[in-house]
Amino acid sequence: MLVENLLKKRNMTKYRLAIEVGIPHATLNDICSGKTRLEKCSAETAYKIAKALSVPTEMLISAGIRQTERERAYEYGLPEYLQHDLDAYKKGLKEKSDLLDCLWSELYGSINAAEIDDGAITKEHADFLRKKCLFGGIAHDRKN
Numbered sequence: 001m002l003v004e005n006l007l008k009k010r011n012m013t014k015y016r017l018a019i020e021v022g023i024p025h026a027t028l029n030d031i032c033s034g035k036t037r038l039e040k041c042s043a044e045t046a047y048k049i050a051k052a053l054s055v056p057t058e059m060l061i062s063a064g065i066r067q068t069e070r071e072r073a074y075e076y077g078l079p080e081y082l083q084h085d086l087d088a089y090k091k092g093l094k095e096k097s098d099l100l101d102c103l104w105s106e107l108y109g110s111i112n113a114a115e116i117d118d119g120a121i122t123k124e125h126a127d128f129l130r131k132k133c134l135f136g137g138i139a140h141d142r143k144n
Contacts, residue, residue, distance in 0.1 A: 006053045021048040039064040085110040
């Protein structure tokens with residue numbers, strides 16, 4: 001996200017940044033993909049990344065915190081039908097329901113309806129819900 005944008009502006013690869021900072025390339029990939037939150041990394045790692053990208057450490061950390069807060073808000077205040085289907089899907093995952101494929105389809109349809117038909121959520125919001133709930137995130141956590 002922010003780190004990837006800064007890398008593009010500086011015409012730098014993730015691999016080069018990882019070498020400069022002295023962290024594993026896989027760790028930097030996790031940070032860039034959002035799997036590992038920069039604000040959860042050590043202060044030393046955040047400082048080294050910020051220094052290598054010529055930005056204040058606070059900028060990287062606060063951007064990550066704002067992203068986390070926005071993502072938390074994305075699962076609340078949804079249209080009633082979407083909230084119902086999201087809650088039912090989460091419950092189905094938790095209880096290892098035999099109807100999980102049906103619950104998945106209902107949630108997918110509700111996300112699309114809320115975005116495309118109703119305009120109740122933005123594309124960014126819909127993409128977040130799809131990624132977290134349907135194509136990774138929650139569904140992936142259940143498998144582990």
